[in-house]
Amino acid sequence: MVELSVYRLSFDTPVRVGTIVSHELDGIRFFSYDEKYIDSRGAIAISESLPLSKKRYTENEFRPYFEGLLPEYDARAILCQELQINENDYLTLLGVCGHDCIGDIVIREASELFENGDLSYQALTKQELKNIFKTNRSTVSENIVSRLSLAGTQVKTGLVHTNNMGLSQSGWLRPQGLAAASHIMKISELRDIPEIEYVCMKAAKACGLSVADVLLEDFGRQVLAVERFDRCVDQSNQAIKVIRLHQEDFAQAFGVTSASKYAELPGGTVTAIAEMIRRYTAQPAKEIRKFVQSLCFTYLIGDCDSHLKNYSLLWNIQSYRPVLSPSYDLVCTTRFERFSREMAFNFGSHRCIDAIDSSDFDQLAKDIDITPRMVKRIAESLVETVQSELINAGFGEYGQVFESTYAVAEDVADDCLPRLRVLEKFCTS
Structure with a gap:
């Protein structure tokens, strides 16, 4: 047994x-x-x-x-x-x-016992960080050391970030025992993915979305560090303490396996998510607005992989009811020919991103049970700012970037153009 x-x-x-x-x-x-x-x-x-x-x-x-x-x-x-x-x-x-x-x-x-003081952090050198991220296998092996489990398909591990050089000269530490990581460290075999996710995430934040914060790091290869919103970090008293917050993604909340995360839910996935938000969150109107913002933004940037596991419920400290978590895993997948151009779930009356037209946003409003005017108000601000904010992110306005990041941001901004015209038409109809 x-x-x-x-x-x-x-x-x-x-x-x-x-x-x-x-x-x-x-x-x-x-x-x-x-x-x-x-x-x-x-x-x-x-x-x-x-x-x-x-x-x-x-x-x-x-x-x-x-x-x-x-x-x-x-x-x-x-x-x-x-x-x-x-x-x-x-x-x-x-x-x-x-x-x-x-x-x-x-x-x-069940046979494992908790021990006092079973939480600690080990400072990592730049060379140790390069060794961790040298290959996919070395990165995954780090999860064994930290006994860490991170959902998703991308190769990643977890570390703790600090600005206290007395704790770590590199700014990064390895959690040990029951200590928790503050950041998810993501790598990719596909060129530009860390930079694409970086500019998409930074642009989303600049456009007014609630988004997990991100950093670009060079550890012998490009690494995207994503601040965990299910963690609160206390660095007072010359020590680090990471507090965990409860979270679950919508696949888990609906009792859907990861293998079925793209399957359309009965009655429509968008409708089902909206109904769950209204049923369980403390401020449904606020959370519905965040959901609509995220839907419009993922459409604009060409993120066809925004499935059930990319939306989550988050419980703040001592909270009995959740909020919709900040957005995460925002990537322009349409920039790659190898990726499907089918959205993760039905968007209005269509699933193929290239088939979506302005009428689908009217249907989207109906599916979520809000007025088209509300969707327009949200979409208008995104239409006005998304391209310029992608460029700003690539230029380094919101944090350290690589020499190549600006060109990557330009490509993503150009890729948005057809969808930008669709949303502009909806907003002026």
Whole structure:
């Protein structure tokens, strides 16, 4: 029998949430909340798909949330090869790499005990950083050292950033034990991807979207450092303390596996997300506006990969109701011929980004149950600023860039033109 303990670790003290049990002989697996946790003050469900209950959740019910904490495709394959674990054995993988997951969840084998002082950080030199990011395999191997699990297909790891040179001359530290990372460090075998994501993210922020902050770093190759919005960093008293916030993506919230993140939800994915925002968030009108902003921006920049796992709910400290998380993973995928030009879900009446016209934004408003005028107000400001802000980001107005970043930004800005004309037509109709 395999037994994994599930904890929430917002501060230094772990709170046991529940247990995953797997019976090897009959194959029965279930997740159940601890009754003590259910009865505790401030208890929240770890997922909207797993409401607080004394029932035993079947594997079909709990798997989308828990497996959704793990990497996918090549990132997962490399990790499993290094650990000599079958790729389908997601529970064993969680037990090994579940110390630093998305949100405030910690997963470990039930036999593992927490030890006092099991949180520390190791300063990294520039050469050590180059060694970490030298290859995809070396980057993934870093996750084994930190027992870190990051969802998604891209190769990445987690580190802590500091401006205190007394803590680290390079500005970067490795989390150890149960210490959490403050930044997700992303690399790519595809040329320009870190720079494209950088200019898209910086432009989004300049256009008024709530966006995760990003840095471009040169560690022998381009590395994009993304500040985690599910972490709060306290660097007072000459020490670092990283506080975890709970988060789940919409695939997890809907109980959808990562493999089905592009599948259209019953009634339409856009409608389903809007309904969940209204049902669960504290300020639905504000969060709906953020959602519409994100939809319009991803369309403009040509991001056809903005699927269910690229939208999340975030619980702030001591909050019982979530907010829509800042936007993340914003990339102009239409710049690459190898990527599909199908949107991640239906946009109005179309899915192919090139088929979308101004009438689809009227349909989008209907799907979200808001007025077209509201969509126009949001879209107008983006139409006016998106190209100039992409160029500003590439020029280095919002942080350090590479010599090549300006040309990359120009390419992305040019790629936006056809969609800019569509949105302009909608705004003036």
